[in-house]
Amino acid sequence: MVCGSIHYTVPEERKSGFLVANVLKDLKLDIKELSARRAHLVSENIKQYFQLDPHSGNVVIKERTDREALCERNDPCMLQSEIVLENPLELHRMEIQIEDVNDNAPTFSKNEIILEMSEQIPINTRFLLERAHDPDIGSNGVQSYKLSSNEHFELDVHTRGDGSKYAELVLNKSLDREQEAEVMLILTAADGGIPQRTGTAQVHIIILDTNDNVPQFSQSVYKVKVIENSLLGTLVAKVEASDLDQGPNAKITYSFIDMPAKLLKMFQLDQNTGEVRVSGLIDYEEGTMYEMDIKASDGGGFSGHCKLLIEVVDQNDNDPEVIVTSITNPLPEDSPPETVVALISVIDPDSGDNGRATCSIETTLPFALKPTLRNYYQLVTQRPLDREKISEYNITVTATDWGSPRLTSMRTINIQISDVNDNSPVFEKSLYELQLKENNIPGLLMGSVHAIDLDTEQNAKVIYSLLPGKISDGLVSSYVSINSETGNLYVLRSLDYEQIKHFHVTVRASDGISSSLSSEAIVHVVIMDENDNAPFILYPLQNMTSSLNDLVPRSAKTGYRVTKFVAVDGDSGQNSWLFYQLLKATDPSLFMIDEQNGELKTLRPITERDTFKQRIIVIVRDNGHPPQSSTATLNILLVNGYSDPYLKFTDIPKKDVEEDDNLTMYLVIGLAVISFIFLVFLVLLIAIKIHKSRASKDNYICALPTFPAEQGSRDHSWDVGAGSLRQGFHYDVCLTGGSLSRDFRFLRPMFPVLSTDQPNSQANQSPSEGSKEFSHSNEERDSMTQARASVSEDSAPRSGGPGCTVNQATGAIVNSGQNDWLSYQ
Numbered sequence: 001m002v003c004g005s006i007h008y009t010v011p012e013e014r015k016s017g018f019l020v021a022n023v024l025k026d027l028k029l030d031i032k033e034l035s036a037r038r039a040h041l042v043s044e045n046i047k048q049y050f051q052l053d054p055h056s057g058n059v060v061i062k063e064r065t066d067r068e069a070l071c072e073r074n075d076p077c078m079l080q081s082e083i084v085l086e087n088p089l090e091l092h093r094m095e096i097q098i099e100d101v102n103d104n105a106p107t108f109s110k111n112e113i114i115l116e117m118s119e120q121i122p123i124n125t126r127f128l129l130e131r132a133h134d135p136d137i138g139s140n141g142v143q144s145y146k147l148s149s150n151e152h153f154e155l156d157v158h159t160r161g162d163g164s165k166y167a168e169l170v171l172n173k174s175l176d177r178e179q180e181a182e183v184m185l186i187l188t189a190a191d192g193g194i195p196q197r198t199g200t201a202q203v204h205i206i207i208l209d210t211n212d213n214v215p216q217f218s219q220s221v222y223k224v225k226v227i228e229n230s231l232l233g234t235l236v237a238k239v240e241a242s243d244l245d246q247g248p249n250a251k252i253t254y255s256f257i258d259m260p261a262k263l264l265k266m267f268q269l270d271q272n273t274g275e276v277r278v279s280g281l282i283d284y285e286e287g288t289m290y291e292m293d294i295k296a297s298d299g300g301g302f303s304g305h306c307k308l309l310i311e312v313v314d315q316n317d318n319d320p321e322v323i324v325t326s327i328t329n330p331l332p333e334d335s336p337p338e339t340v341v342a343l344i345s346v347i348d349p350d351s352g353d354n355g356r357a358t359c360s361i362e363t364t365l366p367f368a369l370k371p372t373l374r375n376y377y378q379l380v381t382q383r384p385l386d387r388e389k390i391s392e393y394n395i396t397v398t399a400t401d402w403g404s405p406r407l408t409s410m411r412t413i414n415i416q417i418s419d420v421n422d423n424s425p426v427f428e429k430s431l432y433e434l435q436l437k438e439n440n441i442p443g444l445l446m447g448s449v450h451a452i453d454l455d456t457e458q459n460a461k462v463i464y465s466l467l468p469g470k471i472s473d474g475l476v477s478s479y480v481s482i483n484s485e486t487g488n489l490y491v492l493r494s495l496d497y498e499q500i501k502h503f504h505v506t507v508r509a510s511d512g513i514s515s516s517l518s519s520e521a522i523v524h525v526v527i528m529d530e531n532d533n534a535p536f537i538l539y540p541l542q543n544m545t546s547s548l549n550d551l552v553p554r555s556a557k558t559g560y561r562v563t564k565f566v567a568v569d570g571d572s573g574q575n576s577w578l579f580y581q582l583l584k585a586t587d588p589s590l591f592m593i594d595e596q597n598g599e600l601k602t603l604r605p606i607t608e609r610d611t612f613k614q615r616i617i618v619i620v621r622d623n624g625h626p627p628q629s630s631t632a633t634l635n636i637l638l639v640n641g642y643s644d645p646y647l648k649f650t651d652i653p654k655k656d657v658e659e660d661d662n663l664t665m666y667l668v669i670g671l672a673v674i675s676f677i678f679l680v681f682l683v684l685l686i687a688i689k690i691h692k693s694r695a696s697k698d699n700y701i702c703a704l705p706t707f708p709a710e711q712g713s714r715d716h717s718w719d720v721g722a723g724s725l726r727q728g729f730h731y732d733v734c735l736t737g738g739s740l741s742r743d744f745r746f747l748r749p750m751f752p753v754l755s756t757d758q759p760n761s762q763a764n765q766s767p768s769e770g771s772k773e774f775s776h777s778n779e780e781r782d783s784m785t786q787a788r789a790s791v792s793e794d795s796a797p798r799s800g801g802p803g804c805t806v807n808q809a810t811g812a813i814v815n816s817g818q819n820d821w822l823s824y825q
Contacts, residue, residue, distance in 0.1 A: 005093040006083075008059070012067040012098050017060050020050060020096060023083060024057035027092060031057060037085045041094075042325055042345065044080050050096065052083065059094070067098045068135035073162070075100075075137050084325055089343070091373060102140040102193025106132040108201035109258060113187065115169070115203065116301030119177040120210035126156065127169040128295075128305060131258040132189030132199050141165075143192035147203075148185050155187075169203070177207040208301045213245040215252050215296040217306040227313045228284040236267060239274040241296030241304055249300030257293035257305060267310075269294065276308065284314040285349045316403025320348040320357035322411035325376070330416035333387040341367065342379040342413060346399045354403035361395055367415075369397070379413070387417040388454040421459040424517035425451035425509035432523045434489070438497035438530050446480075449487040449521055451509035461512030462487075467520070471503045480505050480525075489523060497529040498570055531624020533570035535578055537632045540565070549635040552614075554606045562591065565598035565632060567620045577623035583631060584617040591636075593618055600634075612638050 008021040024034065034057055041052040041059070051062040071077030076097050083092040113130050134141045145167035147155045152175060156168045167187070175183075183205035190198045217239060224237040243250040254274045256264070267290075268279035274294070290310040297303040326343040348355040359369050359377050366383035379395070395413045400406055427449060434447040453460040464487045469476040481490045487507070503525055510518040540548035540563070550563050569576040580598040585591055590610060592603045600616065614636040621629040 005095055007095045007097070009097045009099055010061070010065070011101050012065050012077075013101060013103055014061050014065065016062060016064065020059040020061060022057045023052070023059060023092075023094070027057075027083070027085075029057075029085075031055065034085075037087055038326065039083060039085050040326075042082045042084055042323075044082075044347070049079060050081060059096075065098050067100050067137075068104065070098060073135075073137055084343070086326060086343070089372065091376075100137050100140050102136055102191060102195070102197060104135045104140075105197035106134040106142045106189035106191055106199035108132050108187075108189070108199060110201065112202045112204055114206065116206045116208050117171075117175060118208045118210050118300055118302070119175045121171060121175065123171055123174060125171045127171075128257070128303075129155075129167045129169050129187060129203070130201065131164070131166045132201075133258065133260070134189075134191050134197075134199075136191060136193065138163075139192035141191055142189050144190050146188040146190065148187075150183065150185055152183060153185065153205075175207050181207055183207070206301070210300075213243050213249070213298070213300075214302040215241040215243045215298050215304040217241045217294075217296060217304055219306060221307045221309065223309045223311070225311045225313050226278070226282060228282045228315050229317055230278045230282055232278055232280075234278040236276045236278060236310060237308055238276070239294050239296075239306055239308065241274070241306075243298040243302070245298060245300060245302075247299070249298055249302075251299040252296050255295050255297070257295045259292055263290060263292060266290075267292070282312055284312045284351070285318065288312050288314075314351045314354060316350055316354040316401065316405065316407055318349045318354075319407045319409040320346050320399040320401045321409060322346055322359065322397050322399050324411070324413060327413070327415075329414070330418035331381075331385070332420055333385045333417050334420045334422070335381055335385060337381050337383065339381045340378050341381060341415060343372075344369070344377045344379060344397060346375045346377070348399075348401050350401065350403060354401060357399045357401040359397055359399050361397055365393060365395060367393070367395060385417055387419050387456070388423060390417065392416045419456040419459050421455055421511060421517065423454040423459075423511075424519050425453045425462045425511055426519060427451045427507075427509060427521040430521055432521060434523060434525045435528050436491060436495065436525055437528045438495050439532055440491055440494055442491065442493050444491050446489045446491050446525060447523075448489060449482075449507050449509075449523060451487070451519065451521075453511050455511065458512050463510050463512055463516075465508050465510070467506040467508055469505065471505070472500050476505050479503070482507060495527055497527045497572070498533070500527055502526045529572045529575055531571055531575040531622060531626070531628055533575075533622075534628040535567040535569045535620040535622055535630045537620060537630055538566045538568060539563075540632055540634050542632055548633075549637060551637050551639050552602075552606065554608070554610075554638050554640050556602055556606050558602060558604050560602040562600040562602065562636060563634065565593065565600065565618050565620065565634075567598070567630065567632075569622050569628075571622065571624065575622055575624040579621050579623070581619050581621065582616070583619040584615075586611055586614045586616075590614065591616060606638055610638055614638065 006023065006026045010018070010020045024031065027034070029037075029039075035054045039052060039054045039057075041048075041050060043049065047063060049061065049063045049065055050059055052059050065079075067077045070079070077100070079096045079098060081094045081096070083094055084090075085092070108130055110130065115127055117125075117127070129145075132142050132145070141163075142165050145155055145157050145165065147153065147167075147169070152171060152173045153169050154172050156170050158166055158168065160166060183203075185203040185205065186200055187203050188198055188200045190196055218241070219239075222237050222239055226234070226236050239254065241252050241254070243252055253271045254269055255271055256269055266278070266280040266282055268277050269275070270277070274296070276294075289312065292308050292310070293305055294308055295303050295305045323345045324342055325345050328339075328341050331339075331341055344359060346357045346359055348357050357375070359371075361367060361369055361379075366381060366385060368380055368382045370378045370380055372378050379397075393415045395415060396410050397413060398408060398410050400408045428451070432447065432449055436444075436446050449464065451462050451464075453462055463484050464482050465484060466476055466480060466482050471479045479492055479495075481492055482488065483490075487509075489505075489507075505523050505525070506520055507523055508518050508520050510516045542548075552560070552562055556562075565580055567578055567580075569578055578598075579595050580593050581595065582588070582591065582593045587610060590603060590606070591600055591614070593600050598618075598620075600618070616634045616636060617631055618634070619629050619631045621627045
């Protein structure tokens with residue numbers, strides 16, 4: 001809305017900061033409202049002479065005001081401004097009148113005024129004197145003229161229509177050139193200011209010979225029009241005067257009377273022809289009307305004068321100027337449509353249609369210009385803004401006037417778009433794959449995640465965190481930590497591949513303000529195996545008390561398979577690949593071991609010269625870096641007359657059997673005795689078995705075959721599973737219905753053993769006693785068919801029959817469940 005005008009008065013020539021007035025009372029506002037509504041002053045002049053303090057309401061002088069420079073002789077001298085209030089928009093016109101002070105003294109354009117007068121001029125002849133010029137106006141301007149005392153002349157002071165004073169010199173006594181050829185007078189001009197200021201000029205009167213005709217102009221007032229910006233030399237007007245005299249007294253010359261220096265630069269008068277032409281720049285905005293006096297003088301000293309009025313015609317020579325009165329910068333990107341961004345005004349110093357202008361901006365921008373009051377426009381938003389797409393706008397405002405030709409000017413307004421938190425952080429990946437070696441150092445950097453937020457500053461600050469969860473039997477926070485600023489992931493404890501092979505955690509990225517937005521990503525961590533487990537030897541199982549032993553017949557040929565070493569490794573991949581190597585042997589040329597499957601075989605046939613006891617040390621290495629290894633020790637006894645290579649001793653003599661030819665005879669005798677006793681025992685055993693079989697003929701339950709059939713005497717299959725050794729032996733076993741009798745019906749290929757009804761003194765014989773007996777008899781060594789052997793079977797039960805166990809003391813088979821081992825002796 002536009003409110004009424006406010007009028008203030010201030011003297012000219014006041015210094016900057018001089019208080020003009022306080023507008024609070026006139027605006028009917030208090031200081032807080034004035035400041036809140038962002039009050040400011042907009043002047044219609046290009047140069048700002050006043051400024052408004054929004055915190056006090058004081059209007060003070062900003063630039064020195066010289067009334068004469070601003071308004072020349074115009075009265076009153078008014079400077080117009082507008083007080084702009086926002087929210088709501090109000091415009092208050094403020095007029096400040098510049099009061100004149102007497103700061104200028106009257107001056108004459110020439111220090112000496114020369115007048116030529118004929119001696120024949122009549123009394124009361126008047127001569128127009130040059131007017132004194134005083135830039136001040138009113139009472140401060142020229143108010144009186146005074147002539148020095150003389151006997152011929154007096155002054156007659158007159159007032160013009162504009163209020164200015166001028167003087168005429170009146171002859172009140174005839175002149176006599178012969179008595180006085182020249183008259184020197186002092187003309188004094190005084191203003192009406194306090195203190196009074198004066199200016200003087202010397203009037204030099206030259207008395208001439210008789211010239212009784214005065215030049216006369218055809219018109220007393222000439223009125224003409226001139227277009228502004230006319231070219232130099234353009235004819236403005238031509239004045240003409242005539243004189244009825246002849247000769248030199250009739251020759252007329254033209255000149256300006258009391259012409260300001262400013263007009264002398266703009267117009268030029270030909271003294272012979274009376275033509276007035278353009279000699280400088282004529283600007284309508286500086287002046288619309290000029291008045292000047294022209295004098296026509298003849299050769300005899302007579303002169304006449306006329307007035308020339310020049311009206312300046314406006315041309316469209318000024319571009320409209322765009323002024324940004326108020327602006328909101330930066331502008332939040334969530335600003336709704338119709339938000340006022342800036343208040344714009346257009347000023348064109350031209351007049352009429354030349355001074356009317358319209359504004360426009362590009363239609364592709366999310367802004368629009370809306371006209372408001374007079375030459376004001378509002379720049380408002382039209383569509384939603386998105387700082388992430390466009391962070392700033394350079395809006396070019398184009399102002400075009402209605403003149404002919406039309407003039408255009410442009411001004412670019414930069415609008416920064418401020419950020420709001422409208423974008424969530426986005427991870428580079430939704431799933432991160434990280435690898436970590438086991439046995440890591442706690443606190444080790446595993447990797448990092450990274451999220452990007454398209455917002456800026458605080459809205460784009462990403463904070464990383466781990467979501468709660470579990471890894472194995474513990475919390476995520478006890479295994480993994482994350483740097484909240486960088487996204488680096490650290491492992492907090494040493495991990496074991498054999499316990500945890502992989503795990504995953506969920507990372508959340510949040511931006512850094514109260515109303516934060518977030519997103520999540522999954523980090524999958526794979527534990528990489530390291531070679532941190534040595535191979536474990538399952539067979540032959542090592543213990544601290546005794547070493548395992550194997551029997552090998554001396555009739556074994558090249559390639560005879562003695563046994564098979566079985567080992568496992570807790571690692572995985574290449575770290576679990578095992579390689580077997582013969583580390584040490586009593587006779588390295590006798591045995592070799594397969595590097596891949598651990599089978600121990602003979603390299604050559606066994607001879608009588610080979611030592612009875614062979615000690616083998618096998619090393620098992622894995623394929624890791626560096627490799628891990630374990631060793632196993634096996635004692636091999638070379639025996640005669642032994643056909644089944646898979647019966648093994650668990651207890652052997654602690655001393656090597658010495659080859660002594662003197663004991664041969666004793667061994668043969670002992671072997672014969674033992675063979676006789678064994679045959680008698682065998683006959684008795686068969687008889688008893690036949691008797692019992694007849695008694696319980698109908699109660700037999702046969703499990704034929706409980707074990708797989710034998711494939712051959714030298715072709716044996718080995719299976720390793722779940723860390724246990726499998727040996728395939730072929731026996732036919734039949735059990736009676738009353739298995740509590742714990743007796744064999746038939747066992748092949750072993751020799752018959754004592755039943756449970758017979759004394760078990762031999763079965764309970766200690767290993768040391770058996771060893772002594774064996775060592776003292778070669779015959780007994782040849783008949784070691786009753787030696788104990790351990791055969792390992794799979795832990796899984798065989799289909800078709802119950803699990804069985806052989807009593808190591810009696811040789812009886814008993815039920816022991818599906819998962820028991822079978823051991824024979």
